[in-house]
Amino acid sequence: MAENRQQSAGTGTITKLNPLAEKLQLRLDEDQLTNCMRCGFCLPACPTFRETGIEAESPRGRIALMKAVADGLMDPDAAFEEQMNHCLGCRACEPACPADVKYGQLIEQARDAIEDHTTSHRWWVKGLRKTMFRGVFPKQERMQLLGRAMSLYQRSGLQRLARGSGLMKLLPSHLAEMEAILPPASGQGVIERIGDRHRAKGERIGTVGLFRGCIMDVMFTDTNVKTVELLTEAGFDVVIPKAQQCCGALHAHSGEPEEARSLARGNIEAFKQAGVDYIATNAGGCGAILVEYDHLLHEDYKWEADAKWFASRVMDISDLLVRYGRIPRFLESAADGDKQVRITYQDSCHLRNVMRSADAPRTLMRQIEGVAYVELPEADRCCGSAGIYNITQPEMAASLLEGKMAQVETTGATHVLTSNPGCLLQMKLGEHRCGGSRQVEHLVDFLHERLVKQL
Amino acid sequence: MLKAEVRDALIAVLGTNGYKDDSQTLVTHSYDGTPMLQALPDAVVYPADTAQVAAVMKVLHEHRIPLVSRGSGTNLCGGTVPVQGGVVMVMHRMNRILEVDLENLTATVQPGLITKQFITHVESLGLFYPPDPSSMAISTIGGNIAECSGGLRGLKYGTTKDYVIGLEAVLASGEIIRTGGKLMKDVAGYDLTKLLVGSEGTLAVITEATLKLIPPPKAKKTMLAMYSDLYDAARTVSKIIENRIIPATLEFLDNPTIRVVDEFAGLGLPLDMAAILLIEQDGEPELVERDIALMASICRNEHADRVTVAEDAAEALKLLTARRSAFTALARLRPTTILEDATVPRSKIADMVLEINRIAAKYEVNICTFGHAGDGNLHPTATTDARNPEEIHRVEEAFAEIFEAAIALGGTITGEHGVGLVKAPYLEWKVGVEGMALMQGIKNTFDPHHLLNPGKLFAKSARRRVVIDRG
Numbered sequence: 001m002a003e004n005r006q007q008s009a010g011t012g013t014i015t016k017l018n019p020l021a022e023k024l025q026l027r028l029d030e031d032q033l034t035n036c037m038r039c040g041f042c043l044p045a046c047p048t049f050r051e052t053g054i055e056a057e058s059p060r061g062r063i064a065l066m067k068a069v070a071d072g073l074m075d076p077d078a079a080f081e082e083q084m085n086h087c088l089g090c091r092a093c094e095p096a097c098p099a100d101v102k103y104g105q106l107i108e109q110a111r112d113a114i115e116d117h118t119t120s121h122r123w124w125v126k127g128l129r130k131t132m133f134r135g136v137f138p139k140q141e142r143m144q145l146l147g148r149a150m151s152l153y154q155r156s157g158l159q160r161l162a163r164g165s166g167l168m169k170l171l172p173s174h175l176a177e178m179e180a181i182l183p184p185a186s187g188q189g190v191i192e193r194i195g196d197r198h199r200a201k202g203e204r205i206g207t208v209g210l211f212r213g214c215i216m217d218v219m220f221t222d223t224n225v226k227t228v229e230l231l232t233e234a235g236f237d238v239v240i241p242k243a244q245q246c247c248g249a250l251h252a253h254s255g256e257p258e259e260a261r262s263l264a265r266g267n268i269e270a271f272k273q274a275g276v277d278y279i280a281t282n283a284g285g286c287g288a289i290l291v292e293y294d295h296l297l298h299e300d301y302k303w304e305a306d307a308k309w310f311a312s313r314v315m316d317i318s319d320l321l322v323r324y325g326r327i328p329r330f331l332e333s334a335a336d337g338d339k340q341v342r343i344t345y346q347d348s349c350h351l352r353n354v355m356r357s358a359d360a361p362r363t364l365m366r367q368i369e370g371v372a373y374v375e376l377p378e379a380d381r382c383c384g385s386a387g388i389y390n391i392t393q394p395e396m397a398a399s400l401l402e403g404k405m406a407q408v409e410t411t412g413a414t415h416v417l418t419s420n421p422g423c424l425l426q427m428k429l430g431e432h433r434c435g436g437s438r439q440v441e442h443l444v445d446f447l448h449e450r451l452v453k454q455l
Numbered sequence: 456m457l458k459a460e461v462r463d464a465l466i467a468v469l470g471t472n473g474y475k476d477d478s479q480t481l482v483t484h485s486y487d488g489t490p491m492l493q494a495l496p497d498a499v500v501y502p503a504d505t506a507q508v509a510a511v512m513k514v515l516h517e518h519r520i521p522l523v524s525r526g527s528g529t530n531l532c533g534g535t536v537p538v539q540g541g542v543v544m545v546m547h548r549m550n551r552i553l554e555v556d557l558e559n560l561t562a563t564v565q566p567g568l569i570t571k572q573f574i575t576h577v578e579s580l581g582l583f584y585p586p587d588p589s590s591m592a593i594s595t596i597g598g599n600i601a602e603c604s605g606g607l608r609g610l611k612y613g614t615t616k617d618y619v620i621g622l623e624a625v626l627a628s629g630e631i632i633r634t635g636g637k638l639m640k641d642v643a644g645y646d647l648t649k650l651l652v653g654s655e656g657t658l659a660v661i662t663e664a665t666l667k668l669i670p671p672p673k674a675k676k677t678m679l680a681m682y683s684d685l686y687d688a689a690r691t692v693s694k695i696i697e698n699r700i701i702p703a704t705l706e707f708l709d710n711p712t713i714r715v716v717d718e719f720a721g722l723g724l725p726l727d728m729a730a731i732l733l734i735e736q737d738g739e740p741e742l743v744e745r746d747i748a749l750m751a752s753i754c755r756n757e758h759a760d761r762v763t764v765a766e767d768a769a770e771a772l773k774l775l776t777a778r779r780s781a782f783t784a785l786a787r788l789r790p791t792t793i794l795e796d797a798t799v800p801r802s803k804i805a806d807m808v809l810e811i812n813r814i815a816a817k818y819e820v821n822i823c824t825f826g827h828a829g830d831g832n833l834h835p836t837a838t839t840d841a842r843n844p845e846e847i848h849r850v851e852e853a854f855a856e857i858f859e860a861a862i863a864l865g866g867t868i869t870g871e872h873g874v875g876l877v878k879a880p881y882l883e884w885k886v887g888v889e890g891m892a893l894m895q896g897i898k899n900t901f902d903p904h905h906l907l908n909p910g911k912l913f914a915k916s917a918r919r920r921v922v923i924d925r926g
């Protein structure tokens with residue numbers, strides 16, 4: 001058997017490495033590559049494999065490609081780069097993996113190496129990345145400035161003018177569509193609106209630090225305000241550390257880990273100083289990187305312990321309410337009228353696959369009196385939003401969204417709920433494209449509307 | 456690289472979407488679920504129907520180019536690694552359920568259909584297709600037929616071969632044949648259907664299958680028994696069968712597996728137990744109750760330390776956890792996991808497990824054994840590291856001796872994974888020189904130029920037999 005097992009390919013060995021191949025060999029975790037035993041159990045969990053049926057579009061395929069590059073069997077060409085960027089990063093493959101391969105880490109290592117060498121970004125991807133990743137996301141005051149600018153644009157009539165003038169046609173069509181479904185932005189974040197400290201209603205259970213999120217706080221300030229109210233109703237003191245920054249998720253997933261690490265250090269410091277028992281998020285995409293700050297900083301011995309402290313305290317608001325809080329009473333709202341409200345729920349991939357929180361949101365939704373909850377078939381499948389994937393990979397994202405909306409249609413739901421701003425916008429886009437009348441809301445907003453307040 | 460002439464001919468048949476030979480595609484079709492095997496093909500094709508399969512085969516036949524047909528590539532015997540290059544044919548595009556015939560209780564499907572999707576569909580019609588290999592969420596019906604896959608329900612319901620009653624297949628020459636049909640009886644000549652089932656893609660490319668369906672059982676119940684003595688557990692298996700009870704599931708975990716599973720899943724299992732039996736019965740509710748009660752008393756009579764019968768589905772799920780986590784727990788121990796499937800008559804289970812443990816100790820390798828006790832099909836699983844050639848060598852030697860031990864006990868080298876590449880050197884041990892000659896003759900008749908999955912089943916030379924020493 002020895003002679004059989006150790007047969008290997010005789011062709012295609014590359015002798016001279018290109019710089020990207022060298023970088024990949026350095027960055028990719030060899031143990032993780034070896035841990036993949038190619039059983040194929042990840043294939044049915046992967047949205048891009050399901051969509052295309054192509055092995056290279058699966059986690060097993062992508063890992064085999066990384067390993068082939070690391071082993072010098074293959075040159076990392078433009079197709080390789082494209083394939084690594086085609087992954088949604090939804091990480092649905094991780095719960096499906098018997099061998100516990102850290103696929104999310106591998107794909108980030110691959111993208112990190114690619115980012116150092118790529119020449120292939122389209123012009124607007126390049127420009128957008130640089131401005132947003134380095135100049136805007138990391139600085140909350142600039143996010144707010146952007147929010148004010150957007151708000152002005154939306155309210156002053158400029159938006160109407162721009163749409164009417166055909167200016168939007170200059171943008172790639174999916175960007176123009178995105179522009180159309182953006183909610184009203186705000187120049188005032190949650191702290192400016194309601195202050196940074198809030199007392200628990202009734203007996204205090206503990207202190208929660210709210211992670212407000214950079215996009216959440218500009219585009220969905222109301223949701224942040226309502227998150228605070230739900231938490232205080234459930235018995236938590238809430239503090240919102242002013243010094244907190246962007247979570248760094250978009251940076252980490254897109255090959256800019258150093259920027260992500262620097263943001264992580266800032267956030268850890270801010271929440272340590274606030275002395276919190278829990279750190280609450282209402283955005284699965286942020287939460288997933290926050291619970292992995294320990295991995296992000298595992299080579300930084302000065303920060304290792306604090307990063308563990310931070311990561312172990314991060315929890316989605318649903319989990320926090322269900323596991324530690326006093327769940328308030330939720331009752332159908334007067335605004336619902338006589339119509340039977342049927343809700344369905346699209347999982348945030350990162351909330352489900354990384355934070356491993358699928359039950360808590362459903363527990364809450366089932367408790368709303370007078371409202372029917374219907375499970376969305378394949379709610380655990382990515383909707384195609386995936387961070388900025390819907391901007392950088394519009395074709396695949398559109399195809400996934402189309403399938404998703406067909407599933408939504410089968411539920412007969414009047415409301416579609418999600419737990420992450422990216423998914424929320426994507427589902428709004430889906431609703432916009434299919435011309436439906438369903439309301440798409442963040443779970444927190446929907447719950448808050450139906451909250452029966454204590455006196 | 457294929458010659459431009461061949462490439463053009465294939466693209467003419469398949470269109471540009473059905474043919475790929477870029478490096479990314481070649482690398483991602485150079486492996487299957489078997490550890491440490493890799494070989495690049497020259498091209499990968501994705502046919503959409505039987506006519507395309509036949510036309511591709513004609514081109515390859517004319518140019519004498521090998522073909523490896525495959526589904527999802529999850530097999531554990533190196534069965535779909537293109538060791539001689541050539542063309543890999545992926546059947547995923549041929550994935551339709553062509554018909555479910557409710558009058559005859561049959562289904563006709565294309566080979567690229569995912570097994571789990573098929574099972575879900577027939578269950579929604581109130582019918583039952585029992586073969587349930589643990590890879591069924593991604594494995595294909597065609598792949599299951601090629602390997603004659605088994606699964607947990609094999610003991611009571613049989614394996615894939617018991618449900619395939621008709622096939623359409625493309626021969627190496629590109630001709631199309633049809634065998635069997637929607638027939639429960641058919642003795643017209645040699646049984647070509649059964650010959651193709653389990654032929655591992657070496658005789659023909661399966662393009663359509665007619666499958667037998669049965670009514671589903673009405674009720675199901677689960678129980679778990681723990682033993683401090685291995686022979687008590689093994690005797691329980693024999694006694695259950697002796698008492699004319701055929702349980703739906705009769706699964707086994709040995710002590711090394713119990714330890715690993717407990718560590719992984721934190722189930723609080725007693726670590727001094729030599730074996731755990733997981734037993735399920737299904738059928739008419741009153742029969743299920745009667746069988747479970749009888750089996751529980753057999754377990755106790757055979758000195759089980761603890762017997763638990765699940766009261767409801769939630770409790771059943773808990774009892775199933777230990778067996779279900781076995782593979783996952785083992786896979787996480789070390790980077791490389793080698794799962795084999797030596798099979799013995801069920802009365803020899805205890806002897807086989809002790810042999811495996813002795814052999815593992817002799818070669819100083821870590822082997823845990825779990826599997827389908829009811830049909831004697833065990834899964835000795837080595838956890839190792841592909842990057843350590845010296846250790847891998849010891850693992851290979853240990854498995855060679857395990858195969859020999861299985862045969863000595865009246866067993867076989869593989870119960871459900873197939874021979875493929877990794878067990879080809881041992882096939883002669885099981886079927887003998889005459890058996891090999893006969894099989895070679897069959898191969899030559901179907902595929903005189905050895906184009907279909909070459910290098911599988913037939914090794915260049917058989918391995919020298921291991922002499923089992925007790926020292």
